[in-house]
């Protein structure tokens with residue numbers, strides 16, 4: 001069985017490249033849209049994915065791990081291809097795909113927080129839970145958009161995530177108080193959507 005620190009590195013490497021693909025895909029996505037408010041929110045989501053990538057990159061560095069080069073390359077190709085496809089596919093498909101992916105990201109950061117705690121990296125926990133909360137907001141946004149589409153409203157959706165408060169509450173129950181963040185400043189953890 002892999003150790004918690006191996007699992008943490010594995011998830012962070014996946015997330016690091018996943019954020020790159022997501023950021024490129026969202027860039028293509030908002031640029032393909034006409035509605036000003038939707039464009040602005042997805043542009044903001046793009047910038048939050050870049051911010052996640054920076055934070056995850058810092059953690060990898062502190063763990064002495066490097067991103068996976070093949071996965072990085074693949075992320076650029078996948079992200080840019082998806083971004084380009086948004087210009088021809090209409091908006092339902094990319095929004096549906098994004099919502100489903102975002103719900104997976106919530107779980108991914110919650111799991112990473114647990115591995116961090118169990119491998120003596122308590123200082124990462126708050127930041128990882130914070131990113132899970134930001135992904136939770138992204139999921140909520142795309143779910144609501146899909147529901148406004150005539151066809152989307154009739155599609156079976158991915159499971160509804162637990163309420164946002166559950167992200168910290170379940171951690172508290174399983175692992176106790178959330179440790180202090182220590183190596184990330186408030187500024188580094190201020191996401192664009194918080195300032196709105």
Ligand SMILES: [Fe+2]
Nearest residue numbers: 019048049052
């Ligand atoms: Fe993200």
Ligand SMILES: [Fe+2]
Nearest residue numbers: 102105135138
């Ligand atoms: Fe996201």
